[in-house]
Amino acid sequence: METVGPDLGKNLERVCAAFCRDATFRQRVFQAGTGVRAAVCYLDGMASAGEIRAGVIRPLMKALPGDEPNAAAYAAEKVLWATEVSGTGSLETVFSGLLSGAAAVFFEGCSTALVVDAKGFRSRGIQEPENETVLQGPREGFDEVAVSNLAMIRRKLQTPDLCAETITVGKRSKTAVYLCYLRSLASGALVEELKRRLANIEIDGILDTNYLNELIRDRRLSIFKTVGSTERPDVVAAKLLEGRVAILANGTPVVLTVPYLFAENFQSGEDYYLNFWGASIGRFLRYFCFFLTISVPAVYLALLTHHQRLLPTFLLLSSAGTRGGVPFSSLAECLLLILVLEILKETGARMPQNLGHTLGIIGGLVVGQAAVEARLVSASMLIVVAVSGIAGLMIPRLRAAVFFLRVGFVLLAAWLGLPGCLLGGAFLLVRLTGTASFGVSYLQPLETPTAQGMKDTFLRLPWGKMLTRPAFNRNLTRQRRTKE
Amino acid sequence: MKQIAFLLSAALILLSFSGCRAVEPEEVYLISALGFDRVEDGVRLVAEVPLTRENEADQMEVRLFEGSGKSIPSALEDMKNGLARQLEFGHCALAVLGEGIEEETLDWVLECLSEWQVPLSATVVFSPDARALLGRGSLSAPAVGYELPDILRLISKSRGVSFRCRVYEVASSGGDFQIPRFLPNGEEVAEVDRLAGVCVYRQKKAVRIE
Known part of the structure; x- marks a missing residue:
């Protein structure tokens, strides 16, 4: 491990050698007011030049000579204005500091370098997440800076009980990953298990939390999500209040939450901001549409x-x-239409918004009307698949699962008829009951239903009736509120 | 692994019990009505089949298929010989019994209706000539098989009595059940005057439909 030496020139040579192919690397050598030569290094764009000028260079140049033999310690304690300054003798620490947006300050004759916080990269700012828009309720969403995301959560949960532990993941990306939870509500075993799984990750880089999701989830090949994801701080805060743990990572606005249960696929943040009657209707419709979207083409095909x-x-x-x-046979026709529907959905999600009219025309007229008139497909099958597709849009979190289930049910129905659909249903139930998310049964609270648990499952009862937190952390305080 | 083995074996069992294979709807003749006439050398079976024109689901035409044989199954075989599609009896709404069938072979007919899985809710009527009744055409419905049960239902509502005799009622009546009698337009019968519409007999009493 390389260390910082007393020779300023050699120190700079080593740093320059490490960043010789980086065009954003900057260094400035100057005479500090204390009489010692100093140099500051930083990466342009990662650190703020203005911050370095005002918080590092100017104070150092104006500093009065002191009697402290260690120039770095003297500067850190009495000269620099920056909020976060740490001394180090390791060049690796200096490099990682530079790469995370800090400035490194070297002094002639001193074997300690200072790593000064001067982060200056721009973030997108607070915007409403496009995938999780609400009619009523908070409209702020996370951005790509994990620390500001943590601050947004903390603004909602102003308690020292809120923990945010950090782990670095990614051999090359060195991404900061934060585990966020409420100490008194989250299960200690869950937090430890999560830390263990994160520590075991071996990967070059983490560019999004989905990398983590796929590496820490329970059934890695399952079509069902066993780790939740959201871009909304209010949703994360609500999950933390239920005893869940959130995982944030630098560079992505998507925050993971665990454990994630099947029932959460049908919940929306807006459910809790609307009148409970309206929210309950929406909740019930989502379950109904899940049943509808996976079964309608299969049942119709079986009957036909x-x-x-x-x-x-x-x-x-x-x-x-x-x-x-x-x-085509009815089966081929059904599969063809499901495929076309998926293509249209994927196209709609990926293409620029101003081409939306084109997609509408192509999807509606060409696929809908012209295909029927050209006798490529029958109108009745088109309607059935369209109903199934529209119903599937109600539950976007189960999009992938719905596609595979729909196709699976259709194949079983074509093979065995209605007994095939029943077989598919039995298989689905067996798989769901065997699935767990971080030790919690995926079908909770449906697996062991309780009166309290069911109050936020198929319906959303008023807050006055929901007295306990979800049952998955039984060993902890479950009482959410006392009965009035 | 155990789960998969269990599910696969369950699937195979289901497959063996299902006993059916996929048939496209356009590969099937959907029978709306069946007629049984007694002819000299046996039985004549008549099937009324509504057909939709390609891509014109609202425009139907009706075709009659018939076959003869010494027994009803042989008449069915004779009928099938000339057909390119399978026959589906599950949507048959009407069984017309010709005069000759009335006394002698009613049990055979009921047995065949049961074997072919004609719905128990199908209506059973008598007519002097089943083929003539099924071949008379219809103005208000695509097929006689769909029109006559509607007419009987209409009479039942207006008169407060039930003229609708279903297969299971006939089968369980012990032989003295009064089955409604239908006559084709304009045909004379001894018990009533000349008929302009459709006439229903119940216990030898005719009911005229306007």
Whole structure:
């Protein structure tokens, strides 16, 4: 490990050698007021030049000579105006400081360098997250700077109980990852388990929390999310108040929360900002639409091809009529339409907003009308898949799972008819009951339903009725409020 | 692994019990009504099948298929010989029994209706000539099989009595059940005057429908 030496020139040579191919590297050698030669190094764009000029160079040049033999200690204690100054003898610490936006100050004849906080990179600022817009409620969202994200959480939970521990992840990116939780509510075992999993991560870089998500989750290949994600500080604060742990990382506005349960896929932050009647309707509709979106194409296909006597006579006649001339089997037609629907959704999510009209025309007229008129697909199957697609939009958090379940159910229905759908349902239940998120059963509170647990599951009862926190951390204080 | 093995075996069991294979709806003739007539050398089976035109689901045409044989199953086989599609009896709404069927072969007919899985809710009527009744066409509904049960339902509501005789009622009646009698337009019968509309008999009493 290289150390800082007393020779200023050699120290600078080493630093310059490390950053010789970095065009943003800056250094300035000057005579400090104490009579000692000094040099300041920083990376332009990461550190603020104005901050360094005002907080480091100017005070050092104006400093009066002192009797302290260690120039670095003297400067740190009595000269520099910066809020965060630390001395180090390790060049590696100096490098990591420079890379995180600090300025490094070397002194002639001193084997200690100062790492001075002078971060000056720009952030996007507080904006409403596009994926989690609400009609009513807070509109602020996280940005890419984890520290300011933590501050946003702290503004909502002004208690010293709120912990934010940091872990560095990524061999090359050295990304700062923060574990945020309320000490009195979060399970200690959960926090320790999370730290263990994060410490075991071996990866070059973490550019988004989804990297962490995929590396720490329980069933890595499961189609269901077992780690929650949000860009809203109010949602994170609410989860922390339930005893969950949040994971923040530098460079991304997406914050992870664990444990994440199946029921959370159907909850929205807005549920708690609206009247509970309206919120309950929305909550119930989301469950209904989940059932609808995965089952409607499969059940229709099963009825159409295996159990025709169960369909109303005129619907069957109509379906037979609209299918006349369609060159594909009902199964191929259904899968084709599901694929087209996914393509349209993916295109809509990726393309620039000003091309939205084009997509509407292509999706509505070409796929909808022209495909039916050209007898590529039947109108009835188009309607069924469209209903399924629209229902799926109600639960965006289950988007990937819904696609695979929909296709799986359709294949089973084409193979076995309605018994195939039942088989798929049984398989789904078996998988869900066997899934856990950080030791908590994924189907809680549905697996062991309690009156209190169900009050925030299918419906959202008024706050006056919700007396306890979720049941997953039974060993801790569960009482949310006392009964009036 | 145990779960997967269990689910796979469960799937295979279900597959073996399901006993059906996928059939596209346009590969099936949907029977709306069945007619049974007694002919000299056996039984004549008539099936009324509504067909939708391609991509014109609201425009239907009706076709009659018929077959003859010494028994009802052989008549069905005879009918099937000329057809390119499967027959689906699950949507049959009407069974018309010709005069000759009335006494002698009613049990056979009911047995066949049961075997073919004709819905128990299907209406059973008598007519002197089942083929003539099914072939008379309809103005208000796409097929006779859909019109006659509606008419019977209408009468039942207006008269306060039930003229709608279902398969299970006929089968469980012990032989003395009065099945509504339908006559094609303009046909004369001894018990009533000349009929302009559709006539329903119940216990030898005719009901005229305007």
